[in-house]
Amino acid sequence: MAFTDVETAQVHDAIKSDPNGEDLCKLGLLYSTGxxxxxxxxxxxxxxxxxxxxxxxxxxxxxxEVALEMDTVQIANALSAARQWLATRH
Known part of the structure; x- marks a missing residue:
């Protein structure tokens, strides 16, 4: 799935305010596809x-799917980063 520059900017703006699951999923897609x-x-x-x-x-x-491309250290780093992001949101 390709995103336009406008959609990409909208996702990044949503992350700064009040993101929902769809916004976060789109951001994951942006990173997983380059x-x-x-x-x-x-x-x-x-x-x-x-x-x-x-x-x-x-x-x-x-x-x-992404986890299949990662080793256990990378997955641990991703989980830690998710926890850190949650901690800064509350």
Whole structure:
């Protein structure tokens, strides 16, 4: 799935305010496909994990796919980053 520059900007703006599961899932897709400039599975997993926590079933699927490309240290880093992001939101 390709995103336009406008959609990409909208996702980044939503993350700064009040993101929902769909927004976070889109951000995961941007990182997992390199549309943010580089493929970053740790960032993708982080955003998919957060989206899944917000009820996104698609994010659960994508998170599992991305995890197949990662080692256990990368997954641990992604989970830690997700926890840190949640801690700064509350």
């Amino acid at each position: 549309q943010c400039g580089v493929v970053d599975y740790v960032e993708a997993h982080k955003w998919f994990n957060l989206a899944a926590l917000m009820g996104s079933d698609a994010a659960k699927h994508y998170r599992a």
